[in-house]
Ligand SMILES: Cc1cc2nc3c(=O)[nH]c(=O)nc-3n(C[C@H](O)[C@H](O)[C@H](O)COP(=O)(O)O)c2cc1C
């Protein structure tokens with residue numbers, strides 16, 4: 001079974017992850033992971049923290065000479081901001097300065113962040129910094145590193161993953177290139193990750209406007225996985241459905257509030273006859289689907305068409321012009337805390353989603369083609385492809 005755990009606070013020394021159950025013999029170049037970490041950091045609309053961090057992964061175990069060993073893989077990303085927070089965040093009582101920590105205490109919870117709910121839950125209501133440090137999406141840096149390890153595995157079996165932003169605030173992208181290669185190229189060369197250049201400029205203006213008025217924005221993005229064979233995931237039990245597994249992983253990204261597949265919510269008003277993808281056959285006897293409104297999944301199982309999911313991200317909770325809150329120290333109504341914040345993270349969320357989706361697919365692929373080495377997995381995979389071709 002493929003699994004991972006992460007640890008680390010936003011302003012602690014580092015983020016770490018341990019991956020277990022990953023096969024041996026897979027080449028894992030750190031540059032590939034670092035390229036994804038850079039993408040996650042670079043979207044338009046990010047705040048001051050991204051000027052401090054330059055995320056790079058360190059592989060501490062499980063890889064020898066660039067190849068996985070089959071043993072647990074430990075990953076680490078250093079927080080460069082730690083040097084500014086050492087006395088406030090240190091686990092070492094000799095280094096921890098209680099007065100400095102009290103000066104930085106968060107007592108005015110931000111509506112929309114985990115501060116108040118998390119404060120109740122873990123008893124941190126006197127200083128909700130103890131909540132935000134772990135609730136922070138800083139943790140998604142190491143989740144991208146983990147996901148990229150899974151991505152490397154599925155890419156070696158012929159899968160590709162891309163994403164593009166379709167909406168930021170009120171601006172929607174209108175025009176998509178027809179081919180996935182062009183879509184990926186145009187989206188990755190856009191500062192907001194949007195493949196429609198006119199919409200991309202309007203999105204940047206929307207972000208500038210929100211930042212100027214101390215406000216924030218959410219949006220929608222799409223993730224597409226091509227090259228996935230039919231038969232990944234299963235309809236036999238709810239928690240083995242590939243859609244349910246991916247949805248849980250995507251909703252596990254802070255600020256993601258909805259996920260859909262294929263036409264998804266946009267399919268609510270469409271008649272069945274216009275919704276479902278007819279099954280056809282070429283004169284040579286090859287089955288095909290003229291449309292892909294299901295987004296590559298039927299019964300929670302991949303059907304051989306590109307897998308297409310969308311997710312919606314709410315606007316960032318920390319506002320430059322803060323909303324009403326209560327100072328829990330005095331019980332007086334006052335404005336929510338503000339130090340600094342991102343204005344819009346939709347492009348970053350798209351990159352994070354690529355990673356978490358890659359991981360879920362990798363886990364389901366390993367269940368289907370099982371094996372302790374990449375060679376074994378590839379053998380099983382090739383045999384299955386030959387069997388599928390008989391249909
Ligand atoms: C990449 C990324 C960066 C984020 N940056 C901020 C930020 O700067 N300020 C903030 O208040 N929330 C930020 N968020 C959102 C919060 O982490 C999130 O809203 C909060 O943890 C509460 O979780 P929920 O929105 O899922 O309820 C960010 C989210 C992501 C994915």
Ligand SMILES: C=C(O[C@@H]1CC(C(=O)O)=C[C@@H](OP(=O)(O)O)[C@H]1O)C(=O)O
Nearest residue numbers: 049050135136137138141254340341342
């Ligand atoms: C650090 C990252 O995102 C952070 C996520 C975040 C939050 O509340 O979720 C708040 C901000 O952190 P800070 O309070 O230090 O400015 C973001 O910068 C990152 O994405 O690497």
